[in-house]
Amino acid sequence: MILSALFTAVGINLGLCILFLVLYSILRNLPGNARVYAPRLVAEGEAQQRASFDIERLVPSAGWVRRAWKLSEDELLSVSGLDAVIFMRIFVFNLKVFSIAGAIGIFILLPINYEGDQLHSIDFGNLPNESLDKFTISNVKNGSNWLWAHFSAAYVMTAVVCYLLYSEYEYVSSKRLAYFDASKPQPHHFTVLVRGIPRCTAGNFSGSVESFFSEIHSSTYLTHIMVRQTSKLRRLVVDAENMYRRLTRLKSQQDAQQRNMCLPGFLGLFRQDVNSVDKYEKKLEDLEENLRIEQSDVSLIGQEVPAAFVCFRSRYSAAMAIHIQQSVNPIQWVTEQAPEPRDVYWPFFSTSFLRRWISKLVVFIASVVLTIIFLIPVAFVQGLANLDKLEILFPFLTSILTITFVSQVITGYLPSLILHLFLTLVPPVMKVFSTMQGYISHSEIEKSACSKMILFTIWNAFFAIVLSGSVASQAEIFLDPKHIPERLAVAVPAQATFFITYVMTSGWTNLSSEVTRMKPLVGDFIERHFSKCCGGEFTVPSLPYHRQIPAILFFGLLGIAYFLLAPLILPFLMVYFFLGFIVYRNQILNVYVPKYETAGKFWPMVHNSSIFALVLMQLIAIGIFGLKKLPTASTLTVPLPVLTLLFNEYCRKRFLPNFYVYSAESLIKKDREEQNDPAMPGFLSNLASAYRDPAMEPVRRTEEAEQGLSTPFLSSGGA
């Protein structure tokens, strides 16, 4: 790829980006779009849905950028919880890393690379036709002493990233502790999920729980609530809700028609509507009667599952029950920290042990299959990126490909767009996989999907691209550990230009589509103008961490891996991270509402992925210095990965435990603080009701429907 092709790509992407941002600035001011661009505010009743039209609004404004920029971290915390704050720290961390890396890369490494003359360009001095390879390390002369600059850069970069990782880990874990210290009493701090409950002599589980915990934890045990088999109930609730939704829509259509009574031809239809409304109301009533009977039935007969939420009088006593093996038989009375009540994934409890067990196996196989299938689009993308190979395969394309612009678009834009499109299809699949694996909370499901996606992205979007060829030949490299650096040093620089364009097409496009929210916009438009159901229900989205975090981390990995080889990538990454910083702050402020609060449990993934990127960079450096006939530098780089891994080991010991447990020190401190709080007895008495299965909640849809109320309805977060 030559420089002018890169400029074509930059032009297309920058144009698209600006277009999208301007579009957003206009669209967000349009009346009625608040449900798309500020659902959080609408749900909180803060957005004033001005219906009047105003020409001024069509002038794009950058006010939202200013607001997002000025937002302080404390405000962000109060608005969207700690997870959002920690999510934004990913951008802050990467901005810090790449401002230093960028300075080194652009002002030191890039000139050195360009001044080398290992690669002989065809027309020297003609910058636009200069191959991008001239700006990579490949252009530095073999054995040149200038390579020591790259060597020093590797050391400096490692030191900088490690320092930043350490301070960031420290900051995040202090934030997490501060969040806990400042938190109000929350049900999940006092509650333990117990599984593997043996039946008591009377045959039920509840009596067993009562007698076991009042025996063992006599002074601290408070109460418990059994988990029940509610899959049937849940289906009924879903049916009733769908019916209710259909009814509301019909009623609103009726209202609309009553307003438009001037059209007599609609009378017949209207009468028909009245009939169907009655019919649906009858059906809904039947359904809810059914549901009520089932609910009372369950509590009478008791289809209990051998799991219960057990509540304790203090945080410390709950922690004790979690960390000490309760029973002589380790597979009975298995305890773990209860998730937040809103975070519990209820369907999990209804599936049998065997089914979960088989699901796990299926998920593993399915993940492997998905990885292999994904090599097909990857191979296609590679074909496009290496156009000359394609021409040999399909000679008839040669005539089209000789047109400069076409070939520039095809090599510079299309491949990464295709890869990006395929990659966006994967996260929902990964989430389904994680759901099948049997996690008890939404946060755990998303965390697992997130780590699956990170692995998938690194493997399929990096290694599969870099190490072209079959799965077997890719696997081969890892079976021959001695030659990994060498192989990487040959393969990675060859794909530098592809990844530069990938940052633009995937990264920049990602951000602009994130901010304009095209899909919800179109969906909302269709709903409003065709389904004739205005107002009514809509769900406020939550930030899809399992989709966003892996994508962002992958750009961080690209930046660190290519820092030495092709510093030209760094400016594009800095634009990406800066834009991302603004866009996501705006989105968190206006769009997303947290579905749960893990208090920063996603951070260790960020840390691990950065460590992986660093080690990858160092391995490539070892290989490159070897290839470039500077074996001393190659040998002297070997301590770097060792030191980095030791640093990581230290961080695991120093910070990681705090992301899983709270210490006795802080638990006891919180307990003592609240000892004399007058609100505590009330809180404790309501504790058990917090963990009521939503399918067991009494139904009140009929009355609402009869009153014709159509309050905004937030989804209860079923699956």
Add this chain to the structure above:
Amino acid sequence: MILSALFTAVGINLGLCILFLVLYSILRNLPGNARVYAPRLVAEGEAQQRASFDIERLVPSAGWVRRAWKLSEDELLSVSGLDAVIFMRIFVFNLKVFSIAGAIGIFILLPINYEGDQLHSIDFGNLPNESLDKFTISNVKNGSNWLWAHFSAAYVMTAVVCYLLYSEYEYVSSKRLAYFDASKPQPHHFTVLVRGIPRCTAGNFSGSVESFFSEIHSSTYLTHIMVRQTSKLRRLVVDAENMYRRLTRLKSQQDAQQRNMCLPGFLGLFRQDVNSVDKYEKKLEDLEENLRIEQSDVSLIGQEVPAAFVCFRSRYSAAMAIHIQQSVNPIQWVTEQAPEPRDVYWPFFSTSFLRRWISKLVVFIASVVLTIIFLIPVAFVQGLANLDKLEILFPFLTSILTITFVSQVITGYLPSLILHLFLTLVPPVMKVFSTMQGYISHSEIEKSACSKMILFTIWNAFFAIVLSGSVASQAEIFLDPKHIPERLAVAVPAQATFFITYVMTSGWTNLSSEVTRMKPLVGDFIERHFSKCCGGEFTVPSLPYHRQIPAILFFGLLGIAYFLLAPLILPFLMVYFFLGFIVYRNQILNVYVPKYETAGKFWPMVHNSSIFALVLMQLIAIGIFGLKKLPTASTLTVPLPVLTLLFNEYCRKRFLPNFYVYSAESLIKKDREEQNDPAMPGFLSNLASAYRDPAMEPVRRTEEAEQGLSTPFLSSGGA
């Protein structure tokens, strides 16, 4: 190897074995040998050291066999603790396994193998000259339906071993719990070892511990004792003890000379002795004065180490401190279960963190180097076992090797003896390695050395022998996982005869040298007759688990791995395990005194090693059926290793946790039982003094020396 060579080996070994056992029956009755053959009884004062000589005693008796056989498990428990009982369960388990395997192998598989005619023997019908290969699976015709007998045997064997493993694990873990339930209050149940103590404002650690634990565990914290830097003191103590020992010896020589005053020529010498006694007494006094000053000095200045033994009022509160992270900073206030006071490895606390850290690295490298160096004797052994190869290399040997007996001894006896001799050199080295790794107790050191030895034995005495060739070619097989069964199926049967003789030479010889205790016998003889110091000090040995367990487990592994291939090995193994059962019971009864009590923590290693052996057997079966042109059987065997590993996973969940922690249920039960025990306040007030560093104990050697007392002195178990 032919059958008659095997008989030669059996003859030699059986003869040696019987000789040793008869020798033992005589020697143990000889006066003065009680210190060698019954040191445990001597130390407990139970052995009556009859000095009179009696001709009857020279008649070998089998009384000791009867006593050892009749001993019940409860007696064994009361005599030598739970570890010895669990150690004996290894023999019981293997006897059960091999009695069933032996019945199947000898009565079903062996005739099938022999009746096959895949291998054409030179002189058919001449049994003594029949190659041993005729008795292996190699002799079954390719594609023969008789192989389904082997296939069924593999399934039956897996089921039998898994059932026995499960019931044994259940039995051992119930024994462990029963031992805990029946145990008297022991200091280590109430004590927690705390490391990573930060300095308090006053600058010392002790105040820091006091304030932290009385703050966090105000109601349950009892007291603590700081660990101090005592390497200098320990050297002084050792010096003083050596001096004391020399002095005692001199004094006893004096006494002897006073008795033999009839020799006037010795008078000069005697006077000289008196002078040196005085000199040594002066020196000892100086040393002890020095020691006393140092001891008082330390407690004044306080060279504290940031580690302490913290004692609690109840077992449950100690468990709480162990299992819940204490401090906000996870690398401070790190808690773990304290070892028994006698089990603490004090020198550990004196080494610096950095030194331990480097030691770990050194140990890792040293282990790898040891493994590689060990390939030299292995290669030599292989050369001897495959004599024909050796003849090609050294043609001049041909003339000697044609002598039948020589060649039979060389192929049948020498190789395994050499391997055995080299293997006996390794355990002490492994123990030194483990000591360097920084464990805080002798039991942990031996456990770690034991698992190192298991790995080493399996690798060097099995895989290195089986997969002849360089390290690289051995490693290669594991990098190509698909072909492991095939490679094993070719290589393993080829070494069947070698391992049959190995069972005899190594196993049987091991047991007879264990019972006759040749080394201590010779040592004791030299000491008594040449160093002229009778009576005095001697140390009672403890059972060297890290040496014995890996050897025994290796024979179990051989038996299971060769069960299908060469059932001829099974009778030899049964003799080994039966003999071992008798011999070790006798030794535990008479010789060994437990140095610590882990309450069965060695068992999980036994379980894991058996699971490994089973999977190895199954992999070999998969390969063998493939080689024998019975692909259906090969495919149908594939589920076996999967099922075995799942079974192992279940066992890990079901039993393993009980080997690390005691449950809240049993801790609280014990605590409640003892609540009203009148002895408890006394026990709790003495708790801290239990964890006093032996180097800090007041010295009392001088007085003893002056009184001329020479009580039997048990080593304090320094390193």
